[in-house]
Amino acid sequence: MKSIESVLHEHRLFPPPAELAADAAISGMDAYKTLVAEAEADYNGFWGRLARETLTWKAPFSKVLDESNAPFYTWFEDGELNASYNCLDRHVEAGNGDRVAILFEADDGTVATVTYQDLLQRVCRFANAFRRRGVKKGDRVVIYLPMSVEGVVAMQACARIGATHSIVFGGFSAKSLHERLVGVGAVALVTADEQMRGGKALPLKSIADEALALGGCEAVKSVIVYQRTGGKIQWNADRDLWMHELAQAEASTCEPEWVGAEHPLFILYTSGSTGKPKGVQHSTGGFLLWAAQTMKWTFDWKPTDVFWCTADIGWITGHSYITYGPLAVGGTQVLFEGVPTYPHAGRFWDMIAKHQVTVFYTAPTAIRSLIKAAAVDEKVSPSNYDLSSLRILGSVGEPINPEGWMWYYTNIGGARCPILDTWWQTETGGHMISPLPGATPLVPGSCTLPLPGIMAAVVDETGQDVPAGQGGILVIKRPWPAMLRTIWGDPERYQSSYFPEELGGKLYLAGDGAVRDPVTGYFTIMGRIDDVLNVSGHRLGTMEIESALAANALVAEAAVVGRPDEITGETVIAFVVLKGARPEGEEAVKIANALRAWVSKEIGPIAKPRTFDLATTCLRRVRARSCAGCCVR
Ligand code: WT7
Helix, strand or coil: CCCHHHHHCCCCCECCCHHHHHCCCCCHHHHHHHHHHHHHHCHHHHHHHHHHHHCCCCECCCCCEECCCCCCCEECCCCEECHHHHHHHHHHHHHHCCCEEEEEECCCCCEEEEEHHHHHHHHHHHHHHHHHCCCCCCCEEEEECCCCHHHHHHHHHHHHHCCEEEECCCCCCHHHHHHHHHHHCCCEEEEECEEEECCEEEECHHHHHHHHHCCCCCCCCEEEEECCCCCCCCCCCCCEEEHHHHHHCCCCCCCCCCEECCCEEEEEEECCCCCCCEEEEEECHHHHHHHHHHHHHCCCCCCCCEEEECCCCCCHHHHHHHHHHHHHCCCEEEEECCCCCCCCCCHHHHHHHHHCCCEEEECHHHHHHHHHHHHHCHHHCHHHCCCCCCCEEEEECCCCCHHHHHHHHHHHCCCCCCEEEEECCHHHCCCCECCCCCCCCECCCCCECECCCCCEEEECCCCCECCCCCCEEEEECCCCCCCCCEECCCHHHHHHHHCCHHHCCCCEEEEEEEEECCCCCCEEEEEECCCEEEECCEEEEHHHHHHHHHCCCCEEEEEEEEEEECCCEEEEEEEEEECCCCCCHHHHHHHHHHHHHHHHHHCCHHHCCCEEECCCCCCHHHHCCCCCCCCCC
């Protein structure tokens, strides 16, 4: 957690570049304030206007927000639409079928270009294949795929037929995949033979086989496999199907399934402070509206832009700012299969120059690790690349430290491009607090001000506003269209996690601490106030890792804490009381390695503790998160 003093000490101010401000979607602070005032004066009128202007509806909605069953809010409920129609058909119908939708760059540098017309046909073929396999509106489909055009196609094909997708990040273990397959009651699973990352082929199908073999997911009738590498895999003829064979057999047109605005577009699991990860359920209308609207407002999207979001489709950032937002506005985007350090740590800069990227959106962890790489090896320094195509930079997933911000601003943006420090969450569906490139003066390390229509505030433990300059709990005071609708299968947990009684039951509790600047009113995020860690922008529950460790035969008890880390923001530290004697020397290293591998297997490599303290005898103080463990030895 940051100190309030350090936050309020930051006074460098960077006004928006005049040229960018001149034709930005929201041009200047007065334009911003006008929108904020419009939302305050007539909340329903404001959101209704945006929803009508930004999306194409099959049937119009007669009511904007329904609060009668709060906090189970509904938006645009009697309106009908289809997300894939909004992302594809409407652009083709408008004569933009030849526009490039995706510039795909593979791990090995091979590039494939996909137009809107191509993408629509691929989505239709896959949607038809789903239908032929009996997948229908309301069914859940789990997608366990690498970064690929096929991943986007699979998601859009689900949306086209009204099936609800649930993506599981390719780095999760068989056990995590299994939990999610069972959790959503999937009828189909889409996976790949292998994924390519950093020159290495990593298995996916065999992990999927392992997950299915754990039982309880007999509802999964089809396993559709994207052939990425041609590597050897096991084949189960009753259930397994090649994606390319299915698609070839189908027509390239497919009537979309028109769904109500509240129809669940997807479920995405994320970690909380207690229990198993939660299946965050998003709607079709409200979610899509905000994905598209924030493309226009935050990223100031223009038809000439080449947008690149480096997130994986397995996280919310990839849902909102790869699969839905950029396509909903008809944009051209780069989709990257690989990792930023392969074949060298100049890969991102090389790709920006090669594809003439104009808007670049990445995570602070990536920036910090590339700063380090450039300091060690001059050859991968951004100064060797022509980055003049860039006009806007974004940051997401974790706090960006002012030093990292300045490096990004100077070395990547050439002191010319605004940096958008976008604060939001899996649950919020899209950006909530962020600078606007043509309006907001920037302060390094601050996410600045809420977007128009977003009623963010800082309160105390009883839900009362705290004065600026005083730290508190970040809340959202009114529902917004892209908010999660519930936790899949667990409405009580939705209510108690996000609308706790202690705060009066009406405020959305984000789980972050924040402070506002007394002069500018700007928000700075201080870090999580619950037992959630943020490692390289990935959200991990300490309890989840503790339960995984406790399930190991060697372990009596375990406690997990986060430790600040220069590159990854936080790292996972595990304190473990073993059943046997305290190990020494090599034995301790062996056990630590075994436990690390165990967590990888139970959850996934991202949750692996960096270090283990196996000399712990009492976990009381560690549990209270009141010490870093040095006193428990
Ligand atoms: C948590 C949400 C946002 C999509 C990807 C992560 C942290 C996110 C920022 C930011 C400081 C941030 C918060 C938040 N976070 N963006 N700009 N500054 N912290 O989504 O996995 O749901 O995690 O990430 O702690 O609560 P997520």
